[in-house]
Amino acid sequence: MTRIIAISSGKGGVGKTTLVANLAAALAQYGKSVVAVDANLTTSNLALHLGMHLYPKTIHDVFEGRAKVSDVLYTHKTGFKVIPADISLRKTKNIKSHHYIDVLYKLLEGHDFILIDTPAGLGKESMAAMEAADELLTVTNPELPAVTDAFKLVMLASKYSTHNLGIILNRVKNETHELPAEHIERMIGLPIIGTVPEDREVRKAIAMKEPVVVYNPRSPAAQHIRAIAASLIGETYTPRIPLSYRLFNWLYGR
Ligand SMILES: Nc1ncnc2c1ncn2[C@@H]1O[C@H](COP(=O)(O)OP(=O)(O)O)[C@@H](O)[C@H]1O
Ligand SMILES: [Mg+2]
Numbered sequence: 001m002t003r004i005i006a007i008s009s010g011k012g013g014v015g016k017t018t019l020v021a022n023l024a025a026a027l028a029q030y031g032k033s034v035v036a037v038d039a040n041l042t043t044s045n046l047a048l049h050l051g052m053h054l055y056p057k058t059i060h061d062v063f064e065g066r067a068k069v070s071d072v073l074y075t076h077k078t079g080f081k082v083i084p085a086d087i088s089l090r091k092t093k094n095i096k097s098h099h100y101i102d103v104l105y106k107l108l109e110g111h112d113f114i115l116i117d118t119p120a121g122l123g124k125e126s127m128a129a130m131e132a133a134d135e136l137l138t139v140t141n142p143e144l145p146a147v148t149d150a151f152k153l154v155m156l157a158s159k160y161s162t163h164n165l166g167i168i169l170n171r172v173k174n175e176t177h178e179l180p181a182e183h184i185e186r187m188i189g190l191p192i193i194g195t196v197p198e199d200r201e202v203r204k205a206i207a208m209k210e211p212v213v214v215y216n217p218r219s220p221a222a223q224h225i226r227a228i229a230a231s232l233i234g235e236t237y238t239p240r241i242p243l244s245y246r247l248f249n250w251l252y253g254r
Helices: 016-029 059-063 097-105 124-132 144-157 181-188 200-207 220-232 243-252
Strands: 003-008 034-038 081-083 113-117 135-140 163-172 192-197
Touching: 003 016, 003 124, 016 034, 016 113, 016 135, 016 163, 016 220, 034 097, 059 097, 097 124, 113 124, 135 144, 135 181, 144 163, 144 181, 163 181, 181 192, 192 220, 200 220
Parallel strands: 003 113, 003 135, 034 081, 034 113, 135 163, 163 192
Antiparallel strands: none
16 A cells, blocks of 8 residues: 655755665665655755756646656655656646646556655645645744744645644754654644754755765664654664764764
């Protein structure tokens, strides 16, 4: 059975696209067949994270009837498939969940996971993508504005039959002013199923247009993302961050 998971947030910039790119790569490394779909129709950048932005056809062409789903299914070097969106300022109006469902339906055969990189915000574009998914991963940072928006997202999601998998807490620095994990769980009303530390290797990997799990698999962020991927398939991966790494980060900042 194919699991269709929307990776969503209320607030933008919390790490959805980073997580989609990396969970797709990590699940592929576990031997799973994965498709990452960019549902950001106005501010897409999944293809940029993956260095796959020069491909001629995108999900926009599918929605506008100029391409078939199979024409826009590109393969990343780690083996997972990507359906990119157009990075230019191109508008496709009135996208509803059934448009995504049509695309997703054609992907069901032969794939273990479909990960949807949803747009930020609580507007029609993000709701359409979220409604089309079966499961929802809510991404937030340990800051009040991001957590408040995540709560609103989860409230809106309760209208649909999308199953809440829980929260991914990204960019954790363990600084004293950060909201504690238990507060976040209580505020949103869901468990935290994965935590990813602030790690400059993530930014370096994005600059190199590679998922950090490929660019630097030993980095703390890569290991924590691998742990989330493992939990999605019922396996366990325990991050082991070398002391030298922790010392270096402590001395030179992240
Ligand atoms: N764990 C992390 N450590 C350091 N920087 C991160 C981390 N996760 C995300 N970032 C930074 O945050 C930026 C925004 O992430 P992105 O995945 O594009 O967010 P979203 O898709 O939610 O808008 C990235 O370009 C990267 O610079
Ligand atoms: Mg994004």
